[in-house]
Amino acid sequence: MPLKNKWIKLVVFTSVFQLFFLSGATSAYTHISCYGEKLKWRSKDIPVQFYASKHSFPAGSSYSNAFEVALDRWYDNPSNGFFKKSLNYGETFVNTKNLTNEIWFSSNVNTPTSVIRNKCKANKQYIAAADVIFPSNAGYILHSGNKKKQINAYDKNLDNVSFQGTTTHELGHVFGLDHESRWYNIMGNSQRFFQTNSKFANAYVGEDASHGAVALYGVLNESQWHDISVTHFKYSSAFDPENGQTPYALHKFTSIYLPSHDSPMSNNLNYEQTYNLAAGKSYKVEFTYENSGIKKLTDIDVAFYLSKDDNITTSDQLIKTGKIDLARDKPATLKTGVFIHPAQSEGKYWLGVIIDYKNKISELREDNNATYLPVFIKNFSDKDFKAAL
Numbered sequence: 018m019p020l021k022n023k024w025i026k027l028v029v030f031t032s033v034f035q036l037f038f039l040s041g042a043t044s045a046y047t048h049i050s051c052y053g054e055k056l057k058w059r060s061k062d063i064p065v066q067f068y069a070s071k072h073s074f075p076a077g078s079s080y081s082n083a084f085e086v087a088l089d090r091w092y093d094n095p096s097n098g099f100f101k102k103s104l105n106y107g108e109t110f111v112n113t114k115n116l117t118n119e120i121w122f123s124s125n126v127n128t129p130t131s132v133i134r135n136k137c138k139a140n141k142q143y144i145a146a147a148d149v150i151f152p153s154n155a156g157y158i159l160h161s162g163n164k165k166k167q168i169n170a171y172d173k174n175l176d177n178v179s180f181q182g183t184t185t186h187e188l189g190h191v192f193g194l195d196h197e198s199r200w201y202n203i204m205g206n207s208q209r210f211f212q213t214n215s216k217f218a219n220a221y222v223g224e225d226a227s228h229g230a231v232a233l234y235g236v237l238n239e240s241q242w243h244d245i246s247v248t249h250f251k252y253s254s255a256f257d258p259e260n261g262q263t264p265y266a267l268h269k270f271t272s273i274y275l276p277s278h279d280s281p282m283s284n285n286l287n288y289e290q291t292y293n294l295a296a297g298k299s300y301k302v303e304f305t306y307e308n309s310g311i312k313k314l315t316d317i318d319v320a321f322y323l324s325k326d327d328n329i330t331t332s333d334q335l336i337k338t339g340k341i342d343l344a345r346d347k348p349a350t351l352k353t354g355v356f357i358h359p360a361q362s363e364g365k366y367w368l369g370v371i372i373d374y375k376n377k378i379s380e381l382r383e384d385n386n387a388t389y390l391p392v393f394i395k396n397f398s399d400k401d402f403k404a405a406l
């Protein structure tokens with residue numbers, strides 16, 4: 018998996034500013050800090066404004082638009098910290114020594130790199146400026162769109178890295194977050210961290226980093242600031258890059274399990290795969306549920322469907338309903354029992370889920386409440402069914 022080392026790198030640039038770099042907080046998220054204090058932007062510098070290199074990021078280019086999508090995702094976090102949604106275009110001279118926050122492409126870096134300048138004294142700590150530099154000649158393609166079929170996670174023959182994914186991760190560093198290795202989170206592998214329904218895999222901040230943002234900047238006083246969501250990715254393992262970076266989480270696809278025990282039906286969860294299910298049998302289907310809003314929500318309606326396409330909607334065939342509670346702390350990867358009716362016709366389906374399917378909760382984003390796992394349903398004979406297991 019040579020890709021995994023490539024898309025994350027944090028450089029803390031000291032120069033005039035003294036720096037102490039500590040990490041490994043016991044809370045769910047991890048912050049960058051000095052003298053034991055979390056480093057963050059001062060309230061007078063919020064919203065944090067980015068300036069775009071005239072050469073690398075002209076207004077209206079696909080990469081400029083993708084960067085603004087990532088800024089927008091961070092705008093939606095439930096804390097008082099946020100970036101200005103739009104880029105300031107036309108910056109003719111960019112560098113890491115000034116105190117202007119800039120983005121550009123350069124042949125001097127091999128991976129997307131955040132350079133963060135910190136003021137770090139015993140009684141005074143803050144983030145003073147940040148630049149995000151993207152490699153112009155790396156051995157992979159930073160893909161600016163959000164069509165799932167154009168990125169590596171959904172096509173193992175592609176080396177394409179989601180630019181929106183890697184940018185959302187880098188902006189987490191700029192925000193004051195370090196790598197986190199214990200949970201499914203954007204400060205882990207951003208290339209297996211999407212909200213996917215229909216043709217699109219959208220980058221996002223997620224519950225753990227939202228929780229970290231609140232720890233840094235305080236919770237918003239906005240009673241309607243809710244966002245719950247569901248994804249078909251989950252935590253896999255901690256990865257230690259052994260190059261001075263802090264360990265981060267690897268992720269993989271969620272799975273479908275047999276009813277009798279918890280072993281997945283297939284172990285290769287690095288790419289999307291289709292599960293063979295038998296009509297008349299029960300399974301457990303797994304998804305990751307997140308609450309990235311201001312507070313805990315209870316009795317959230319969840320429904321499961323069989324769809325004839327990869328776009329899960331309430332018009333699809335309903336097979337199960339239930340309720341869950343979601344606090345904002347850590348993402349919840351849950352297995353739910355589902356039964357495939359004996360008369361279900363054979364064929365390819367997408368076993369889908371929709372959270373808040375009755376839309377009782379008004380949310381910042383309603384377009385991240387559904388996802389799926391592909392299945393092929395067969396009317397196995399008893400003998401064939403045993404062989405298939």
Ligand SMILES: [Ca+2]
Pocket residue numbers: 111112113114115116117118119146147148
């Ligand atoms: Ca700069």
Ligand SMILES: [Ca+2]
Pocket residue numbers: 244245246380381382383384385386
């Ligand atoms: Ca939502």
Ligand SMILES: [Ca+2]
Pocket residue numbers: 324325326327328329330333
């Ligand atoms: Ca459908």
Ligand SMILES: [Ca+2]
Pocket residue numbers: 373376377378379380383
């Ligand atoms: Ca809703």
Ligand SMILES: [Zn+2]
Pocket residue numbers: 025026027186187190196
């Ligand atoms: Zn990183």
